[in-house]
Amino acid sequence: MKPELFFLPNGENDILYAPLRRFIAEVSSSVKNAVAAHMNGLALDESQNKVIGILKDKGVFDEAEPPKIEEEFCPTRVTLFPTDFCNLRCRYCYASAAEGGHRLPMNAARAAIDLISENAKKKGYSQFSLGFHGNGEPFMAQDIMQECCEYAAGIAEKNNVRCQFSTATNGVLSDSDLDFLLAWIADVNVSFDILPDIQNRQRPTAGGGGSFDRVSHTLSRLDAAGAQYGIRATITTESVTRLREMAAFAKEHYPKCNVLHMEPVFEVGRALLTGQSSPPSEIFVREFIKAQNELKGSGIRLVYSGARSNGLYASFCSVCRNGFTVTAEGNATSCYEVCTYQDPRAQRYIYGKYDEQSGKFLFDSEKMELLSKLNVSNFSYCEDCFCKWHCAGDCTAKTLGLGSLEQHAGSERCVITRALIYREVLERMGVDAGIEPVFI
Ligand code: SF4
Numbered sequence: 001m002k003p004e005l006f007f008l009p010n011g012e013n014d015i016l017y018a019p020l021r022r023f024i025a026e027v028s029s030s031v032k033n034a035v036a037a038h039m040n041g042l043a044l045d046e047s048q049n050k051v052i053g054i055l056k057d058k059g060v061f062d063e064a065e066p067p068k069i070e071e072e073f074c075p076t077r078v079t080l081f082p083t084d085f086c087n088l089r090c091r092y093c094y095a096s097a098a099e100g101g102h103r104l105p106m107n108a109a110r111a112a113i114d115l116i117s118e119n120a121k122k123k124g125y126s127q128f129s130l131g132f133h134g135n136g137e138p139f140m141a142q143d144i145m146q147e148c149c150e151y152a153a154g155i156a157e158k159n160n161v162r163c164q165f166s167t168a169t170n171g172v173l174s175d176s177d178l179d180f181l182l183a184w185i186a187d188v189n190v191s192f193d194i195l196p197d198i199q200n201r202q203r204p205t206a207g208g209g210g211s212f213d214r215v216s217h218t219l220s221r222l223d224a225a226g227a228q229y230g231i232r233a234t235i236t237t238e239s240v241t242r243l244r245e246m247a248a249f250a251k252e253h254y255p256k257c258n259v260l261h262m263e264p265v266f267e268v269g270r271a272l273l274t275g276q277s278s279p280p281s282e283i284f285v286r287e288f289i290k291a292q293n294e295l296k297g298s299g300i301r302l303v304y305s306g307a308r309s310n311g312l313y314a315s316f317c318s319v320c321r322n323g324f325t326v327t328a329e330g331n332a333t334s335c336y337e338v339c340t341y342q343d344p345r346a347q348r349y350i351y352g353k354y355d356e357q358s359g360k361f362l363f364d365s366e367k368m369e370l371l372s373k374l375n376v377s378n379f380s381y382c383e384d385c386f387c388k389w390h391c392a393g394d395c396t397a398k399t400l401g402l403g404s405l406e407q408h409a410g411s412e413r414c415v416i417t418r419a420l421i422y423r424e425v426l427e428r429m430g431v432d433a434g435i436e437p438v439f440i
Pocket residue numbers: 086087088089090092093094095096097098134135136137170191203
């Protein structure tokens with residue numbers, strides 16, 4: 001395989017970036033020309049030969065295996081959606097969650113936990129992972145969560161392995177929910193728009209009241225218990241100019257928050273009815289940088305989903321390989337955002353279901369085969385993008401929907417991903433990326 005080398009602008013010079021070799025260096029234009037000549041098989045002069053020799057010694061031109069999608073479907077992680085009921089009516093809810101009508105049948109939950117624990121045993125892993133999420137608020141079915149945790153812990157003990165628990169929540173929890181959470185779940189992510197006016201407007205309760213005080217109470221209890229947690233804020237055109245303020249508020253009021261995730265809203269579900277729109281990408285980047293600067297030295301890491309240059313990935317998410325997700329209706333989906341058959345994308349992303357008769361999950365192998373192809377190696381649009389092994393073609397439910405692999409043409413999100421990953425590359429070189437974004 002041809003080595004993948006990218007040149008990124010850096011003032012008068014360039015940055016030579018070889019993600020698969022984990023190599024970054026600032027280079028002059030003469031080095032850039034020598035590399036281009038070498039890559040194109042052209043004759044090199046003496047000084048060019050010398051440069052290429054140095055880079056060869058550093059392994060820059062060596063073949064490097066790209067990250068791969070696991071061949072076999074053998075998940076050791078499951079995310080369960082205990083219910084599609086919700087106690088909030090967020091104006092941009094992708095699932096339009098409300099009264100709902102489903103509670104995850106315990107038989108399906110147990111079958112999912114059996115599957116991942118057996119796979120962990122088969123693979124010789126020392127742990128398996130159980131998470132909760134939802135097209136509703138998981139704690140609206142706290143009894144199901146508790147039963148699942150107890151069941152998984154029993155199996156883990158029997159097999160002498162660990163079960164790692166995680167959950168997402170909107171944070172509007174009762175004190176007994178919080179007691180359960182603190183007793184069982186160490187990895188918590190709270191969806192919260194941080195500033196009181198934004199939270200109350202964007203994430204009202206089912207009765208139409210504000211939710212800020214309730215969520216803030218939850219976070220205070222997590223802080224008091226010394227539990228670390230993440231906050232995920234959804235950013236709209238209305239809130240985008242306040243990212244720095246959000247960061248400052250989180251830093252001041254939620255000391256145990258260790259990750260702050262800011263993500264532009266995706267215009268689906270209730271966002272279409274309420275007119276919530278995704279902010280212009282360039283404005284999002286500028287405001288994100290201000291928030292990043294605000295958080296410097298605070299211990300809170302600011303993240304955006306596509307910018308993850310610390311790792312190499314073949315696909316944006318686990319697309320039905322290492323993990324799977326079970327909706328409140330007992331269906332297996334590869335995407336948190338595609339959770340019911342009312343969503344036209346379900347015909348691609350929902351690929352299995354719990355079968356009451358056999359007591360097991362049945363998976364559609366043809367769909368799984370197609371889903372496993374949703375990876376960056378198959379997206380020609382991403383071929384020359386320096387972010388390809390980090391962003392990995394982004395979330396295909398968002399960028400591609402039901403389109404064919406050839407139709408992948410990125411999205412507005414590419415502007416954000418590239419600008420933020422470029423800054424991460426600079427930071428890894430020890431260069432202060434400054435306040436002005438560079439759009440590549
Ligand atoms: S975004 Fe989450 S918390 Fe808000 S209504 Fe939807 S499911 Fe409920």
